[in-house]
Amino acid sequence: MNTEIIDKVTNMIYKKASRLMVDDISVVSAYGKESMLRFSNNSITVVDTLDEVAVLLYLAKDRKRVVGTTSSLREEDLDRFVTQLFSSMVYIEESEEYTPLPKGPFKYKSYNSYDISIERLGEELTDYCNNAINAALKEGAVRVSGVLTSDLVAYKIKTSCGVESMDKSSSITINVRAFSETSSSGHGLSCAASLPKFDPGEAGATAGRFAKESKRTGYWEEGMYDLIVGPTVAADLMQMVALSASAFRVDTGTSFLKDCLGKKVASEQLILQDYGTIDGGFDGRAFDDEGVPTKQTNIIENGVLLTYLHNTSTAKKYNTVTTANAGIISPHPWNIVVNEGDMSLGEMISESKKAVYVTNNWYTRYQNYVTGEYSTLPRDATFVIDSGSIKYAITGTRISDNIPRQLLNISGIGKRRKWVKWWEVETPVYTPPILIKNVKITKAQF
Amino acid sequence: MRKEDFDLDLLFYAISETENKGAEYVEARLQTTRDMVCILKNGQQKPIIISESSGLGIRAIVDGGLAFSTSNVLEKETIREMVDTTVKKAKAASKLVKNKIRFSRERKNKKKWKAMEKEKLEEKSFEDIIKALKEFDSIVQEKRNYIPMRFLEMETSIDRKIIATSQGTFVDGYVPRIYVTGFLTGMKDGKTAQKSIEYGGSGGWELIEVLNIREDLKRQTDVIKNIIENAQKTIPGTYDVITGPEVTGIMAHESVGHPFEADRILGREAAQAGESYLKPSDIGIKIGSEEANLSDDPTIPNSYGFYLFDDEGVPARKRKLIVNGVVNELLHNRATARMFKTKSNASARATKFNREPIIRMANTFVEPGDYSFDELVRNVKQGIFINSFMEWNIDDIRRNQRYVGHEAYLIQNGEIKHPLICPVIEVTTERLWSNLDARGNNLEYWAAICGKGDPMQGAPVWAGGPSLRLRNMKVKTR
Numbered sequence: 005m006n007t008e009i010i011d012k013v014t015n016m017i018y019k020k021a022s023r024l025m026v027d028d029i030s031v032v033s034a035y036g037k038e039s040m041l042r043f044s045n046n047s048i049t050v051v052d053t054l055d056e057v058a059v060l061l062y063l064a065k066d067r068k069r070v071v072g073t074t075s076s077l078r079e080e081d082l083d084r085f086v087t088q089l090f091s092s093m094v095y096i097e098e099s100e101e102y103t104p105l106p107k108g109p110f111k112y113k114s115y116n117s118y119d120i121s122i123e124r125l126g127e128e129l130t131d132y133c134n135n136a137i138n139a140a141l142k143e144g145a146v147r148v149s150g151v152l153t154s155d156l157v158a159y160k161i162k163t164s165c166g167v168e169s170m171d172k173s174s175s176i177t178i179n180v181r182a183f184s185e186t187s188s189s190g191h192g193l194s195c196a197a198s199l200p201k202f203d204p205g206e207a208g209a210t211a212g213r214f215a216k217e218s219k220r221t222g223y224w225e226e227g228m229y230d231l232i233v234g235p236t237v238a239a240d241l242m243q244m245v246a247l248s249a250s251a252f253r254v255d256t257g258t259s260f261l262k263d264c265l266g267k268k269v270a271s272e273q274l275i276l277q278d279y280g281t282i283d284g285g286f287d288g289r290a291f292d293d294e295g296v297p298t299k300q301t302n303i304i305e306n307g308v309l310l311t312y313l314h315n316t317s318t319a320k321k322y323n324t325v326t327t328a329n330a331g332i333i334s335p336h337p338w339n340i341v342v343n344e345g346d347m348s349l350g351e352m353i354s355e356s357k358k359a360v361y362v363t364n365n366w367y368t369r370y371q372n373y374v375t376g377e378y379s380t381l382p383r384d385a386t387f388v389i390d391s392g393s394i395k396y397a398i399t400g401t402r403i404s405d406n407i408p409r410q411l412l413n414i415s416g417i418g419k420r421r422k423w424v425k426w427w428e429v430e431t432p433v434y435t436p437p438i439l440i441k442n443v444k445i446t447k448a449q450f
Numbered sequence: 451m452r453k454e455d456f457d458l459d460l461l462f463y464a465i466s467e468t469e470n471k472g473a474e475y476v477e478a479r480l481q482t483t484r485d486m487v488c489i490l491k492n493g494q495q496k497p498i499i500i501s502e503s504s505g506l507g508i509r510a511i512v513d514g515g516l517a518f519s520t521s522n523v524l525e526k527e528t529i530r531e532m533v534d535t536t537v538k539k540a541k542a543a544s545k546l547v548k549n550k551i552r553f554s555r556e557r558k559n560k561k562k563w564k565a566m567e568k569e570k571l572e573e574k575s576f577e578d579i580i581k582a583l584k585e586f587d588s589i590v591q592e593k594r595n596y597i598p599m600r601f602l603e604m605e606t607s608i609d610r611k612i613i614a615t616s617q618g619t620f621v622d623g624y625v626p627r628i629y630v631t632g633f634l635t636g637m638k639d640g641k642t643a644q645k646s647i648e649y650g651g652s653g654g655w656e657l658i659e660v661l662n663i664r665e666d667l668k669r670q671t672d673v674i675k676n677i678i679e680n681a682q683k684t685i686p687g688t689y690d691v692i693t694g695p696e697v698t699g700i701m702a703h704e705s706v707g708h709p710f711e712a713d714r715i716l717g718r719e720a721a722q723a724g725e726s727y728l729k730p731s732d733i734g735i736k737i738g739s740e741e742a743n744l745s746d747d748p749t750i751p752n753s754y755g756f757y758l759f760d761d762e763g764v765p766a767r768k769r770k771l772i773v774n775g776v777v778n779e780l781l782h783n784r785a786t787a788r789m790f791k792t793k794s795n796a797s798a799r800a801t802k803f804n805r806e807p808i809i810r811m812a813n814t815f816v817e818p819g820d821y822s823f824d825e826l827v828r829n830v831k832q833g834i835f836i837n838s839f840m841e842w843n844i845d846d847i848r849r850n851q852r853y854v855g856h857e858a859y860l861i862q863n864g865e866i867k868h869p870l871i872c873p874v875i876e877v878t879t880e881r882l883w884s885n886l887d888a889r890g891n892n893l894e895y896w897a898a899i900c901g902k903g904d905p906m907q908g909a910p911v912w913a914g915g916p917s918l919r920l921r922n923m924k925v926k927t928r
Binding site for chain 1: 482489491492494495496497498499500501502503504505515516517518519520521522523524528532535536539540542543546547548549551575576577580599600601633634635637642643644716717718719720721722723724804806840841842843844845846849850851852854872874875876877878881904905906923924926928
């Protein structure tokens with residue numbers, strides 16, 4: 005991947021900004037190359053190729069702070085952009101949360117984040133789609149849809165505090181949805197930072213198998229069930245928890261973790277981490293937007309909330325140090341990691357008397373972010389479990405509960421973890437299946 | 451935005467090069483979007499944000515295969531590479547396409563269009579935005595004893611698109627927009643109530659008045675105070691439900707707008723946003739009472755989903771989705787129109803230069819009826835008036851949906867009584883629209899950002915309608 009362009013753009017913007025005699029400058033440029041193949045009804049519908057260079061510029065002067073992003077790269081556009089950003093400072097107040105950018109240079113961890121073989125892929129991407137489609141059909145599906153994405157991103161940072169570094173990452177993901185002749189459906193995915201760990205055939209086979217296994221449906225009643233969430237659903241749940249750990253969200257009333265620092269917020273079995281440079285992770289970076297080396301942060305350890313996710317400004321407010329999760333305005337997780345437990349999926353099923361096993365979900369919405377009242381819709385294969393075995397598939401379910409209560413009710417964590425990133429889970433999550441006791445499942449008036 | 455911001459030579463170069471390489475259809479779009487954003491977190495200013503995106507998107511059909519490519523490096527050499535990639539990938543896709551992609555025949559259009567803008571947003575500075583946002587914040591702050599946490603964000607946005615096709619269409623569109631969003635978190639004496647707010651429209655600074663932001667914010671804060679002080683538990687049971695326009699709008703958007711998108715019906719969104727309860731042959735089937743009349747109209751002045759030409763260059767018009775309970779018309783782009791042997795009704799939109807145009811709603815609403823609000827309520831013995839909502843969701847064929855009331859009141863013997871805590875409607879689409887027996891004569895719209903596509907595209911829309919009366923609805927509680 006040719007990183008010359010972000011080198012050039014970063015230096016150009018930095019040079020323009022440094023003439024303005026400001027106190028702090030951070031320039032983060034990103035060059036992304038994305039290939040996407042979408043398919044439905046066993047047929048390719050569109051091939052997308054997205055190339056984009058985007059620049060983030062942060063300036064601070066006299067405790068006044070501004071942020072800009074642009075993808076207008078002509079020299080005159082960049083001039084206008086920097087000038088407009090600088091001249092806007094006159095209108096804003098001094099920030100109580102202002103903190104000077106951290107002094108560099110820093111030493112950044114090297115990790116396996118880039119697989120050059122993903123960069124070289126061409127016609128093979130089509131073959132991967134075919135592999136997934138054929139594997140799903142072989143398992144009994146009649147209709148297969150999905151999306152395959154290969155993504156390469158290079159980043160360059162330069163700050164006024166001596167930071168200058170580059171990083172790059174790669175990923176390849178496939179998200180497959182298969183349908184049987186009765187329209188029962190299954191979902192499978194494979195998400196990897198390197199090609200050897202990418203298995204589109206397995207993703208397709210999983211989707212096809214679930215579509216077939218969920219053909220036989222039966223009656224169920226609204227009520228309380230133990231809930232087994234497969235990795236895709238666990239990923240959505242844990243994404244909600246990690247996002248709620250952002251100090252910005254805590255302050256804006258969009259987190260159920262307010263006033264919970266040092267308190268038990270989950271089952272003792274749970275360890276939840278953010279990890280910027282984990283091998284196999286694919287949205288991480290060696291540095292955050294303030295140039296601080298990213299790291300492994302235990303958000304929840306043995307059920308206790310240890311920290312919020314911080315940049316330097318939110319850390320100042322909370323009288324702590326940054327966790328290297330800038331976002332200049334809002335800290336955010338990079339890769340979310342759940343610990344391995346000691347239960348197999350089979351054990352979760354066999355040890356459940358009355359449970360529902362959900363393999364995929366979507367449309368998670370809150371009634372109240374502070375209390376964590378929410379609901380989400382299982383989709384694709386969903387099964388009812390009676391006295392330790394799967395009875396049949398069920399449809400029309402909705403998990404209507406409360407996330408803090410569910411976290412405390414985690415009673416089992418799976419042994420086998422999987423990377424999950426797809427349309428519903430935007431931050432990569434590495435998680436096993438999870439067993440949660442006593443969850444409310446509701447249905448609609450017909 | 452100046453004319454020189456757009457290099458039309460590059461646009462036409464992209465089209466001719468792609469055609470020369472064998473494409474049967476080419477569409478090129480230059481698009482620039484400039485946003486100015488201010489945030490107040492509990493009254494405290496966060497860094498202001500300027501955001502600008504600008505680039506070129508090319509879509510081409512080669513032997514029935516479709517490819518879309520984008521770049522913001524607007525140099526001839528990059529465009530040439532982009533054209534090569536697009537044609538190569540469309541050709542490769544054509545080998546795996548079972549139903550070749552073709553577009554409906556449409557008249558070629560050469561038009562320049564603009565959303566109505568009285569006070570130009572380009573002439574507004576951050577000083578104006580901050581001043582307006584602080585005024586909104588001060589309205590919320592009046593109830594600070596009840597609303598200890600508040601988050602407000604205001605964005606002005608200017609979007610210009612120039613679209614040209616190999617069939618001779620050339621459309622130059624300009625839409626300025628204002629969007630105000632936020633969270634109001636009410637808390638007192640162990641009770642909480644939270645409301646997300648959204649106001650949005652197309653136009654100039656006059657939208658601040660047009661959208662009634664101040665008045666509605668004041669009302670929202672009064673509602674939170676009232677809920678905290680007076681709301682009582684909802685007793686689950688069967689009620690007649692009266693919806694306010696905000697609830698009517700979300701119902702229309704989720705259970706009619708989305709499932710009427712023809713690309714969903716054909717399965718193109720199956721792996722992401724899902725499919726539809728409708729089948730391609732369902733035009734003419736009955737899915738609601740005679741009172742169910744729903745439309746989508748991109749041409750409503752000042753609407754958040756406003757446009758006069760879509761991103762395939764087709765002129766916009768109102769779409770009557772359901773007429774007297776019967777499925778009347780779907781939302782089409784040129785590809786789905788061809789498959790349904792009809793004409794496009796201009797539903798293709800792309801939110802940024804680097805996004806493919808896909809079928810989107812614009813402003814989806816229930817047509818108003820004849821009843822005053824008092825008439826709707828008058829003969830309700832045991833009912834609930836749900837004026838606004840917070841939690842909602844719907845399954846991926848758009849049948850099983852849930853709306854949880856925020857501002858809601860008990861109705862007894864035709865009179866509105868005390869506020870209720872979180873009444874829940876969880877209902878199928880056919881039950882919902884079949885239970886509709888009367889529509890109010892009011893009509894209000896609410897702004898939203900509608901998510902669809904992969905990569906995700908958040909499109910500005912309005913959703914709305916009048917108050918509705920839904921008989922015999924099962925109501926639960928959280």
